[in-house]
Amino acid sequence: IAGITQAPTSQILAAGRRMTLRCTQDMRHNAMYWYRQDLGLGLRLIHYSNTAGTTGKGEVPDGYSVSRANTDDFPLTLASAVPSQTSVYFCASSIGTSGSADTQYFGPGTRLTVL
C-alpha cells in the first residue's frame, strides 16, 4: 500500500506558466486536502474535498484550483504561477470529512519554485 503519492517531487517553473500538481491516494479515504508549507507560516490549507465531486476553499485559495473527479485523485492547478507560490505543497487525506477530527495522512510533498 503506497498511501499518498505526489508528483512531481520538485519543479522549477517560470512565472505565468500553468502547473498541475498531482495527488493520488489508495486508502479509499473520503476527504483530501492541499496544504502549502512556508518557513515561519507553518501549514496553510489551500483547498479541500470531502468527497468525489465536491471541493471547498481553505484559508489561502487564491491562485489555485482543484477538482475531485473520483475518490483517489485530487490535482491542484496553478493557472498562472507567481513567485509567491514558491513553496512546498503537501497533499493529505482522511477517512472522514474535513469537518471531522479524523487523522490526516500526508504525502511526501512537492517542492515548487516559481521564477
Add this chain to the structure above:
Amino acid sequence: AQSVAQPEDQVNVAEGNPLTVKCTYSVSGNPYLFWYVQYPNRGLQFLLKYITGDNLVKGSYGFEAEFNKSQTSFHLKKPSALVSDSALYFCAAYAGNNRKLIWGLGTSLAVNP
C-alpha cells in the same frame, strides 16, 4: 480567535535526556488534539491524538502527550531522546464549532549526541 501556539521555535536536548515540546491551544468546546512529526524532506507523520478519556496519550516511537484542560496545554514528551528524533513537530487542534483543524507553526527539535 481560535489558535494553537508552540511557544518554542527550537528545542535542543542531549541524547538520553527527557524531552518536552510545548503546545497550548485556544479553541471553543472540547478540543481534539494532535501531534505530527516531519522528518527532513518528508511529509508529516501522525504521532498521537487526544479525543477523550485518559489525559496521558501514548503514541508512536515512544512519544506521549499530556492533556491539561486547566492550562489548555498538550505538551509532547519522551523519557529518553534519540538523535533520530530530530525533526519538526507540529501540534494541531480540531475546533468543533467551525469544524476545522488549526495548526501550530511547528517546533524544531534537535537531539545532540
